Amino acid sequence: MRDEDKTKEQLIEELVALRKELAEMRGQKPKTEQVDVKEANDEAEDPWLPVETKLVVVSVASGIVALVVLAILVHMFLLGGH
Amino acid sequence: MAEQRRWYAGMLSTEDWWSVWIGLFFVLLGLLAAATSVDLTGWIVKFPKWVDITKSFTASHKGLMSPVPSLVLSYVLFSVVTGIGAKCMKWDLTKYLIAWSIIFWLTVIFYIIGQNGYICATSLDRKKFGIDYSLSLGGASYIIALFAGLFIGNFTPKRFRDFLKGAAKPEWFIKVAIVCLGTKLGLKAIEAQGFAVHLVLTGCCATIAAYLLFWPLAYAVARKGFKLTREWAACMASAVSICGVSAAIATGGAIRARPIVPVMISSLVVVFAVFQLIVLPIAFNAVWTNEPIAAGASLGLTVKTDGADAAAGAILDELMRSKMAAQGVHWDEGWILASSIMTKIWIDMFIGIWAFVLAVVWVYYIERRPGEKVPKSEIWFRFPKFVLGYFVAWFLVMGLGLADMIPFEGLEFGMKPIEGSMRKLFFMLTFTSIGIVTDFRELAKEGLGRLAAAKAVAYLVIVLPIGIFIGWLFHHGMMPPTAP
Numbered sequence: 001m002r003d004e005d006k007t008k009e010q011l012i013e014e015l016v017a018l019r020k021e022l023a024e025m026r027g028q029k030p031k032t033e034q035v036d037v038k039e040a041n042d043e044a045e046d047p048w049l050p051v052e053t054k055l056v057v058v059s060v061a062s063g064i065v066a067l068v069v070l071a072i073l074v075h076m077f078l079l080g081g082h
Numbered sequence: 083m084a085e086q087r088r089w090y091a092g093m094l095s096t097e098d099w100w101s102v103w104i105g106l107f108f109v110l111l112g113l114l115a116a117a118t119s120v121d122l123t124g125w126i127v128k129f130p131k132w133v134d135i136t137k138s139f140t141a142s143h144k145g146l147m148s149p150v151p152s153l154v155l156s157y158v159l160f161s162v163v164t165g166i167g168a169k170c171m172k173w174d175l176t177k178y179l180i181a182w183s184i185i186f187w188l189t190v191i192f193y194i195i196g197q198n199g200y201i202c203a204t205s206l207d208r209k210k211f212g213i214d215y216s217l218s219l220g221g222a223s224y225i226i227a228l229f230a231g232l233f234i235g236n237f238t239p240k241r242f243r244d245f246l247k248g249a250a251k252p253e254w255f256i257k258v259a260i261v262c263l264g265t266k267l268g269l270k271a272i273e274a275q276g277f278a279v280h281l282v283l284t285g286c287c288a289t290i291a292a293y294l295l296f297w298p299l300a301y302a303v304a305r306k307g308f309k310l311t312r313e314w315a316a317c318m319a320s321a322v323s324i325c326g327v328s329a330a331i332a333t334g335g336a337i338r339a340r341p342i343v344p345v346m347i348s349s350l351v352v353v354f355a356v357f358q359l360i361v362l363p364i365a366f367n368a369v370w371t372n373e374p375i376a377a378g379a380s381l382g383l384t385v386k387t388d389g390a391d392a393a394a395g396a397i398l399d400e401l402m403r404s405k406m407a408a409q410g411v412h413w414d415e416g417w418i419l420a421s422s423i424m425t426k427i428w429i430d431m432f433i434g435i436w437a438f439v440l441a442v443v444w445v446y447y448i449e450r451r452p453g454e455k456v457p458k459s460e461i462w463f464r465f466p467k468f469v470l471g472y473f474v475a476w477f478l479v480m481g482l483g484l485a486d487m488i489p490f491e492g493l494e495f496g497m498k499p500i501e502g503s504m505r506k507l508f509f510m511l512t513f514t515s516i517g518i519v520t521d522f523r524e525l526a527k528e529g530l531g532r533l534a535a536a537k538a539v540a541y542l543v544i545v546l547p548i549g550i551f552i553g554w555l556f557h558h559g560m561m562p563p564t565a566p
Contacts, residue, residue, distance in 0.1 A: 046312045048305060051447040056298040063294030070287040071555050078280050079559055 089462060097254040100167035102471035105261025107163065108500050109475045112265065116488050116496030121146050123496055127156040128503040129190075129223075133199040133211045139190075142499035156507070157186055167254075174248065181249035189514045192230055193507070196223020202400075218404050224397055224513045225360075231517015232356070243518060250515035253327070256389040259508035261471035263392075263423060266416055266501035268479025272490060274563045275480075277417075281560070285379060285424035288556040292383050292425075293432055295548055296323030300540040308536040312448065313339035316440065317347050318533060322540045324436065325429050326351035326386035332433050332464045336441035338449075349521070350534055354541070355390035356520050363398040367405060374402050375560035378418040380553030382425025384546050389512045395422030396509055417562035425553070427469055434464035 093099045108123070115122040124143025132138040141152035161182060168178040196202065202223070203216040219225075231250075235243055271278035300323045304315035313334075320333035327348040334344030362385060366377040378395055385391040399418040406413055441456045479497060482488045 049448065051443070052301075052305065052312075055443055056302050059294050059298035063291055063298075066294055067291040067552070067555070070291055074284055074287050074556050078284060079557075 087459070087463060089459065091463070094170045095172070096467075097167075097171065097251065098257065098467045100171065101254055101257030101261060101468045104163050104167060105258045105264075105468070105471045106474060108262065108504060109265055109478065109497075112496040112500040113478065113482070113488070113493075114496070116482075116492040119492065119495070121495075123499040123504075125152055125155050125159075126499040126503045127153045127507070128499070129193045129197050129506070131197050131199050131203055131207060131211070132194075133203075133213060135194075138194045138197065142503045153190070157183075160186070160507075168249075177245070177248045179249075181246050184246060185249055185511065185514055185518070188230070188234075189227060189507075189510045192227040192514060193223050193510050196226045218408065223510060224393060224400075227510050227513035228356070228359070228393070228517045231514040232520060233517070235518040235520050236522055246518050250518035252389040252512045252515040252519060253387070255508045255515060256392050256512040257468035257471075259505045259512065260388070260392060260423060260427075260468060261475055262500050262505040262508065263416075263420070264472040264475030265479045265497045266505070267420055268476045268483065269490075269493060269497060269501065270414070270416065270420070271476070271480045272483040272493075275484075277560075277563060278420075281375070281417075281421055281424050284556040284560070285382070285421070286428050288379055288383065288552050289425055289428035289432060291556075292549060292552050293324065293429070293436065295552075296545055297436070299323075299544045299548075303540045303544065304536045307539065308532055310533070310536060313337060313343050314347075314533065316444075317343050318537055319540070320436070320440075321347045321351050322386065322537050323545055324386075325388065325426065325433060326355060326390075328388075328430070328466065329433050329436075332437040333440055335464075336437040336460075337444040346530065347533065347537075350530065350537055351386055352516075352520055353522060354537065355385060355387045356516065358385045359390040359394045359397075359516075363394045363401060366398055367401040371402055371405055373554060373558055374398075374413065374418045374562055375421045376554045376557040377402070378421030378553075379425045379557045380550045381422040382429070383549035383553055385422075385426075386541075388426060388430065389516055391426045392419070392423055393509065393513055393516065395419040398422065412565040413562040414565045421557065421560075427472060430466040431469055433466065434461040437461075437464045 112123050114120070115124075121143055124141055124146040126142045127139055127149070128142045129139050130137070136149075139153055140149045141147045146152075147155075161179060164182060165175060165179055168182075169175050199207065199211040199213055200216050202219050203211055203213065208214070208216055234246065267278060297319050301315050301319035304310045304318050305312070308315075310318065316337050317330045317333050317339055321327070321330035321344075323329075330344040330347045330351065333339070362381055366381070370377045378398060381394050381398060382391055385394045396419050399416065402418055403413050403415065438456065438458070438461045441460060445454050445456055479493060483490055483493050
């Protein structure tokens, strides 16, 4: 079964089981508490990478070009008729 | 990405595919009726506007059977087909059928109440019903179902609402309805072919431009403004800018985020979608009636789940048509809804491609996994399959009509109960279900505050204004054809 076909409860159960397994592999006492969002997004911050800048800039630039070009084409060939 | 899957994986085990099978089964039944003139679809129950309660529901083809057998038959047959789907998806069938029955009959009650003439009749309908006043609230039944569902989902005992969630499947019901909607577009395209084609092309253009702008800007806001980690920021950006739950999940899979990430974001998406669904159609109707198609397309770009978008489009369609009818302008039903669905359909189709792009960026650049490759088949696995059902239904009806293989009157005879009565009933089931599955307590959960704030800012500052602008840019001046 793929992740997108699982229920929230199944996914959380799976996650907790994986963490338990990992903790056991490391020889630690497994954590029993629920996984919560605070823990998940308070993790050490990922540094912003140059590739992220590239991803954002290239995507926005392509978006603006696409917007202008497609808008011109749509106005020339489609909306003129309405 | 390493997982080996066959191209047909999930065909009998996912809601997405089952919406295609159920939708197309009824479409084929309608086509068979159209081709043979045997009334195979007229039994589907219809809920017209009423002032006399005995006329509050009827068979789609009144001469075929009286109202009560039509309602009971509709319940039984829809229970059977969705039950087969539930069984194949390995849900607990008994629980599903009991919960489904409760949701079905509650929905019937909400539908009947919302169609009361004093609530929804337009100024023109009043004369027909012999009443002096009405609230003229187009789409009231949807709102009633939504609020009643929200009440059930938030204030009834936990055991009861958890039980109902076994059959409250808004995404499934709306996808079945959208496949049925494909036939409506097919019928409409026969009458107004040029307009339908324009709607498809402009919807596609608007979506391409929106995709490339929404996602990176929302991602940058989440990362820079709210200091979210990459996996949270990427999933949040997809949820707020693309298509809510499915985009968050697809992105989570693509970047290999931990399962908890898209799951928690999805719960926020559902709560936000309810606000979008209630506020946007009313706001657009108040200030944007001069651009109905642009307003519909903007809904498709700014309401972030399929169910809520189709629901918002249906409300906007009703509200705008009621408002214009009072001024003597009668727009054909369904075009505003179609414009909202069209942009959403394109957004859904691009999810697979976007997930693929993100997977490539993450594997090859951000996480640098040497030796790992992203198979192109991932695009197919991420592709929303109900879209196939929608296009098959549309092209089948349009093709058979344009090629004169089945006369237009025949198609109307067979397909109207599918694209009208059945589609609206599944819309109503969607509204009730959205309410039931929406838990406002999710907002109060510890740690969700920062995510919710990031999502709200990205939505209000980026997605909403740009979505409205793009919707207007690509659709302005397009007006729905007038009703015959």
